[in-house]
Amino acid sequence: GAVVSQHPSWVICKSGTSVKIECRSLDFQATTMFWYRQFPKQSLMLMATSNEGSKATYEQGVEKDKFLINHASLTLSTLTVTSAHPEDSSFYICSARDFRTSGMLQETQYFGPGTRLLVL
Amino acid sequence: DAKTTQPNSMESNEEEPVHLPCNHSTISGTDYIHWYRQLPSQGPEYVIHGLTSNVNNRMASLAIAEDRKSSTLILHRATLRDAAVYYCIPPRSTGTASKLTFGTGTRLQVTL
Numbered sequence: 668g669a670v671v672s673q674h675p676s677w678v679i680c681k682s683g684t685s686v687k688i689e690c691r692s693l694d695f696q697a698t699t700m701f702w703y704r705q706f707p708k709q710s711l712m713l714m715a716t717s718n719e720g721s722k723a724t725y726e727q728g729v730e731k732d733k734f735l736i737n738h739a740s741l742t743l744s745t746l747t748v749t750s751a752h753p754e755d756s757s758f759y760i761c762s763a764r765d766f767r768t769s770g771m772l773q774e775t776q777y778f779g780p781g782t783r784l785l786v787l
Numbered sequence: 788d789a790k791t792t793q794p795n796s797m798e799s800n801e802e803e804p805v806h807l808p809c810n811h812s813t814i815s816g817t818d819y820i821h822w823y824r825q826l827p828s829q830g831p832e833y834v835i836h837g838l839t840s841n842v843n844n845r846m847a848s849l850a851i852a853e854d855r856k857s858s859t860l861i862l863h864r865a866t867l868r869d870a871a872v873y874y875c876i877p878p879r880s881t882g883t884a885s886k887l888t889f890g891t892g893t894r895l896q897v898t899l
Contacts, residue, residue, distance in 0.1 A: 671830075701886070710874075711831065711889040760830045764885070773819055774878065774885040778830035 669695045671763050673779035680751055681787055687747045688782045690761030696741035697763035701776065702734075705758040717744040717761075751786045758783050789814040789877040796894040799865045807860040807893050809875030814855055818877040821887070822849065822860050826871045831889075834860065834873070870897045 670693040680686050690700055698719045703711040715736055716724040723736035735747040748755055762776040792810040799805040811820065821836040835842055835849045837858070842849040848861040862869055874892040878885040 673830075703889075710891055711825075713886060713888065716886070762830070762887075765833075773836065775821065775833045775836065776887060778823075778832060781828070781830045 669693075669763070669765060669777045671697075671761065671777045671779040673759075673761055673782050675782060676780065677783040677785075679785045679787065682752050683750055685747055685749045686751055686784060687745055688759055688761075688784075690744045690746070690763075690779055692742045692763045692777075695763075695765075697744075698741060699764045700738060700744040701762045701764075702736065702744075702746050703760045703762070705760060705781075711760060714746075719744075748784065751784070753786045756784055756786045789818055789879075791875050791877065791890050793873075793875055793890065793893045795891065796896065798896045798898065799862075801866060801897055801899050802864050805862040805865045805869070805895065805897075807862070807873050807875075807895065808857065809859070810857045811875065811877055812856040814877050816855075820849070820851060820858050821876045821878055822847070822873060823876060823887070823889075824869075824871040824873045825892070826868075831874065865895075865897045867897050867899075870895055 672691045674689045700717040702714045704714050705711045713726050714729045717736045717738040719738045725731045738744040758781050760781040762778040765775045790813050819836050819838050822834040823831040824834050825831040835847050837849045851858045872892040872894050874889050876887050
């Protein structure tokens with residue numbers, strides 16, 4: 668099956684620094700990837716849709732200047748948390764759409780293992 | 788967006804079948820029902836999806852009510868590895884992408 672990886676799996680940083688998280692599709696091409704955030708004991712919340720070769724589409728309430736997304740190739744999307752603060756500490760998860768399923772409403776997504784960010 | 792309602796938690800004994808219900812009374816005629824699950828400290832994984840008829844795969848079965856207002860995910864023999872949060876999701880199309888909106892899901896506990 669298709670595999671999505673994330674790097675790093677966890678990161679600790681100081682307040683005010685920027686952190687980059689990578690999301691890779693290992694054995695398939697992903698023209699569209701998604702970024703989610705999950706706080707403890709809460710559900711996943713979609714942050715943005717990452718499109719290869721074009722600008723990301725952000726969900727309402729997500730600051731695009733704070734969460735920079737770059738989808739420069741068909742297998743890599745990156746999320747950079749700029750000027751991170753303790754409230755940005757969360758579990759960040761990416762996913763890639765399964766290009767093999769036909770029909771948009773039938774599309775399934777493959778998820779990465781997540782990146783746990785702790786901002787001190 | 789179609790709204791879904793799931794019980795917060797359920798318990799099952801190992802090796803027993805588990806029926807996880809989902810109410811989606813506002814679903815439209817073209818909305819598929821997708822199920823994902825999230826094991827502790829991991830990203831979600833796809834389980835199964837369907838439109839009208841019942842569906843089976845190696846992981847589970849999906850029974851969809853005739854009026855499509857509800858569905859049930861069936862794990863035929865629960866194992867400890869099936870302990871997870873199960874999400875019932877009707878994807879929403881934006882024209883260029885199909886997005887998943889995760890609700891609170893059902894936390895399944897499996898005991899020996």
